[in-house]
Amino acid sequence: MKMKEIYSAIFIVAINIFSFGQESIASASTASAAAEGNLYRATDDGQIYIGLRNGTVSALSPVFAATLFSGNGTPSSPYSLGQMGATNGQVLSWNSTTNTWAPSTDAATNNWFLAGNANAAASSLLGTTNDVRLQLRSNNTEMLELGTRQTLGLTESSKPSPYNSTTASTMYMRGTSGNSALQFQADNATIYKPVFFTDSNGNFRMRGSAASSDFFELGSNGSSENGRFDFLVGDDGDEPYLFYKYNYTSQTYIEMLRLQGTGLNNTVRVGINMAGSVPNSTLQISGSFSLPIVTTTASLTLTELNFTVILGGNHNISLPSASLCNGRMYIIKNPTTNTPSISAYNNISGGSTSTIAANSVIWLQSINNQWEQIN
Incomplete structure (x- = not known):
């Protein structure tokens, strides 16, 4: 038999080995009329044979006993690919250096799977190893x-x-339409779940739960160049804003400032050093306070930076427009014998006055469009 015919026979076997497209013979030893190149299966030993030119057959077992295949063709040991040094989970891949098929680790075993990975290690990576975004x-x-x-x-x-x-x-x-949000799980937040979010005006805000059913919110707000920063707390109207300092040595929190409503109304109160108590007035200070005081060296126009003014000479005083600072107060003391001029105000009797009497003190407060003496 020529070598070309042998190679052809092996190729035919490789194609048809698992389909068993061959005839049956009782035994290889009794075969005498086999057709050249045909495949035969012997019923006595179950092996596959190829017909030779002289009518006999030759077993293919030596071909399949090589490292490329295993088994002897019997029902109990069918022909199959040999292990060829592979370990569990490896696959055959073509080695272009040796021009052979060789076992290798399947790339899929190193992938991230939709059902999760049981083989992840501390060195496992989800992401990119070059300078491109991860999306x-x-x-x-x-x-x-x-x-x-x-x-x-x-x-x-x-x-x-x-x-x-x-x-x-x-x-x-x-996010969708240029807006995004980041929300956190909080099972005990019964109404307001904690979330960071943006809106269509480009504002960035944070809303969160407080004591299960209350909420707080802070962030930017506004539109068309009319921006602001909001602090909100609710929703019963008496939840406070509290500012604390922390004393490391005693490991205690000291309340500094309290802003608090009194219920579902428009009343708000501010307290300083309240030690946990609700302020009893719009502003309550538990301690001292300081206001600006100045002695004049020349005539003076009062602004929002002034409160108490002591005349240091025959210095005239100009008051701001009462309509622009409704409720503002000034204390003016004239310890001199002079009677300097001042913007018009209504004296204690209700008459209009434009001078400051010598050796006097006047308290002025604005209301509507007029300055009134209140002492």
């Missing part, structure tokens, strides 16, 4: 991107840090 999507909508500011296209060189940074590591929340 997470839901419903094909971008939700989260990770990378440097430059990689994410967020660098703005004309703005202050961190906007002008190119290398700062950044987590970029995306």
Whole structure:
């Protein structure tokens, strides 16, 4: 038999081995009329034979006994691919260096699976190893991107840090219609779940739960260049804003400032050093307070920076327009024998006066469009 015919026979076997497209013979030893190149299965030993030119058959077992195959073709030991040095989970891949098939680790075993990975190690990585963004999507909508500011296209060189940074590591929340949110699980927050969010005016806010059913909120607000920063607390009207300091040595919190409503109304109160008590007035200070005082060296126009004024000579006083500072108070003391001029005010008798009497003290307070003497 020519070598070409032998190779052809082996190729035919490799194609048909598992389909058993062959005839049956009782025994290889009694075969005498086999067709050249045909496959035969002997019923006595179950092995596969190939017909030779002289009518006899030759066993293919030596071919399949090589490292490439295993088994002897019997029902109890069918032909199959040999182990070829492979370990559990490996697959055959083509080695272009040796021009052979060789076992290798399946790339899929190192992937992240939808059902989770049981083979993750401390060195396992989810992400990129080159300078491109890592993107997470839901419903094909971008939700989260990770990378440097430059990689994410967020660098703005004309703005202050961190906007002008190119290398700062950044987590970029995306969302629908240019708005995004980040919410946290809080099972015991019965009404208001904690969330960071943006709105269509570019405002950034945080809302969260307080004591299960109350809430707080803070953040920017407004539109069209009319911005502001809000602090909110609710929802029964008497939840306070509290400012504390912490004493390390005694490990205690000391209340400094309290802003608090009195219920579902428009009343608010402010207290300083209240030690947990609700202020009894719009403003209650548990302690001293200081107000500005000045002695004049020349005529003086009063502003919001003044309160008590002592005349140091024959110095005239100008008051601001009462209509622009309704409720403001000034104390003016004239310890001299002079009677300097002052913007018109109504004296204690209700008459209009434009001088400050010698050796006198006047208290003035604005109401509507007029300054009134109240002492």
